[in-house]
Amino acid sequence: MFREIAIIAPGAMGSAVARRLLEHGIRVTTLLEGRSVESRRRADDAGMIGVEPTRLVEADIIFSIVPPAQALPLAETIAPLLRQSHRKPIFVDCNAVSVETVTRVAGVIEASGAPFADAGIIGGPPVPGGAGPTFYMSGTPALELDALNDVGLQTVVMEGPIGTASALKMSYAGITKGLTGIAAAMILAAVRGGAAASLHKELGLSQAQLLQRFGKSLPDMYPKAYRWVAEMREIAAFAGDDPASARLYQALADFYETIADDYEGPQANTQAIDDFLRLKD
Amino acid sequence: MFREIAIIAPGAMGSAVARRLLEHGIRVTTLLEGRSVESRRRADDAGMIGVEPTRLVEADIIFSIVPPAQALPLAETIAPLLRQSHRKPIFVDCNAVSVETVTRVAGVIEASGAPFADAGIIGGPPVPGGAGPTFYMSGTPALELDALNDVGLQTVVMEGPIGTASALKMSYAGITKGLTGIAAAMILAAVRGGAAASLHKELGLSQAQLLQRFGKSLPDMYPKAYRWVAEMREIAAFAGDDPASARLYQALADFYETIADDYEGPQANTQAIDDFLRLKD
Incomplete structure (x- = not known):
């Protein structure tokens, strides 16, 4: 004991x-x-x-x-x-x-x-x-x-052996935090392309579970984004036997770095995501 | 009319x-x-x-x-x-x-x-x-x-104007097909790392909606992966005002290319994903 x-x-x-x-x-x-x-x-x-x-x-x-x-x-x-x-x-x-x-x-x-x-x-x-x-x-x-x-x-x-638990952690976080990253990236791109309201409405119709998830997972992410940068780089190394997967998580690390910088500074992107999440269809 | x-x-x-x-x-x-x-x-x-x-x-x-x-x-x-x-x-x-x-x-x-x-x-x-x-x-x-x-x-x-409908399509597909891509990449990495069974079980416990989704979205993807390569490259161009987002979708294009090649050939990766999806906890 x-x-x-x-x-x-x-x-x-x-x-x-x-x-x-x-x-x-x-x-x-x-x-x-x-x-x-x-x-x-x-x-x-x-x-x-x-x-x-x-x-x-x-x-x-x-x-x-x-x-x-x-x-x-x-x-x-x-x-x-x-x-x-x-x-x-x-x-x-x-x-x-x-x-x-x-x-x-x-x-x-x-x-x-x-x-x-x-x-x-x-x-x-x-x-x-x-x-x-x-x-x-x-x-x-x-x-x-x-x-x-x-x-x-x-x-x-x-x-x-040693490494198995980390492989689980990496793959699990790669899915959950990867999903949060692509959602943030695409919401911001939709806002830039003038399609935010339609994207919110269509997600509500055909991807209601995802939209509900984003309502919590995206705001929860902003203050953690700076930590996720390093975690995404670890996932890139973890997935490194497949070069495309490694590049995917390196890009997610870079993306979370832009979110972290924005959150520390102007909060323009986090505000745009918050505005998206608050849309009423 | x-x-x-x-x-x-x-x-x-x-x-x-x-x-x-x-x-x-x-x-x-x-x-x-x-x-x-x-x-x-x-x-x-x-x-x-x-x-x-x-x-x-x-x-x-x-x-x-x-x-x-x-x-x-x-x-x-x-x-x-x-x-x-x-x-x-x-x-x-x-x-x-x-x-x-x-x-x-x-x-x-x-x-x-x-x-x-x-x-x-x-x-x-x-x-x-x-x-x-x-x-x-x-x-x-x-x-x-x-x-x-x-x-x-x-x-x-x-x-x-022209471009708004495409912006919606790109951002929507970027989320849904992006999620499918990161799931495939991380399942394959978990298999390589000896953590597949634990990942399946933990997803079933804490991410049941996602796991259920993957059971359909991943097998549905294999025969379409070759088309999604070009679509991911279009999304990379669409998101190009943010370089990290562009790199993210370029990497997803490359990843889908490996899936498409595997599906046309040895089907080792698609088989590994299918085996994962069929796990009983």
Whole structure:
């Protein structure tokens, strides 16, 4: 049974997972050095305990929950501490990274003597007293992590080596976030072409489920678009055995970059999408 | 009121539209010179009358319903006949082409003195005794085409110049066929990554509407993929004011080319998708 779990970092997902674990009697530690005021407040609110890096590796499990580009640097920071430590917690990479990236992360961690599991989180952060995401896990050490189901985290241990959980995460996100991207791109193109009202009406008639989905998925996306840029690049690498698929997700990364820039600045595109979604037929 | 409508060419859509018009008492002519045995049989079955090009322009309306790459060449073939003719039928480009392409087609036709309307067909070919697609029309001559509603063709006349109907068609197809493309790409990537069974199960749990849609939209796509290559390139041109969107649809064109090649040959990818869709969770 697990008593202490370390979660890096206390972002929206990490702090909500921490809160869920705390509700189930788990002590949750984290690193706060160099974190923003907002992260420190989130960690505090969730009941996470800020500790020194050398103390962090005393946990039973370390969850890495960071933006895709930080997955490997974080592992490289933690690996020397794991090497020096007598305790060897299971290091679980929960990030939206390609099979190639997670394999490199695994190599860094395993060289320290600590066991490594691959994880893909599907779904949004746990809601207090409500639903939570599913943690898909792969790699041999994942077998021990089935017990996370007993402490509030819905966990599915997959057959398959390290990389299998990330392949699931990438393909799932590729479909759901890919759909959001093409919808945003085509709505903006329809607006430019003077066809927005007709597109809204026709979608309502013949694609009502999609139109209803866009009403929530598009506005939810704007503040996350900057994170999705890196995630789309990971999906491009994941799909790289097919060059056309790789180019498709590279283009989606570039598109989300334009959305992120617009959202930080003039909000002309996000406003145009909002106006589209509010049309009455 | 319309008595005679020319439809080029007698493809799946063209011949089904012809049949619908014939059921409403319209005489439908077409060009058969140089067409395949299959096209001739389809035209014959639908009751279309094969005529000489000089006779074709005696119709009240000419519908151009051809693959995207043939839209401009067809207009260039018909324009000289229209110029020499006393009758000036409304030439209606119904093709899945960009605003840029349809504007060029319009220029060619209008130079002959014939009126031109832009149309976008949304939905599959009319089913005998059943539902049919919607013909969205734009451009001033489109106002006269509202009467097509009286002869079995659901027609919506849009406010807006030539290009508006094509913008609707492009953005609508960009969403629906874009979704089909990203789904195919990600299912194949999941298969390669050993995550197919988990992806199927998770989609069934959290994206049941999408999974159900894929069960029909993906197999329906294989035999059409070769046509969608050109359509995706038209959408890339249509979305070209945003370079990332243009690259996105260029990549989808390339992806559909790999699907079309596979379907003509080994059918390894289409088989892998079919196997995925048949998974039982």
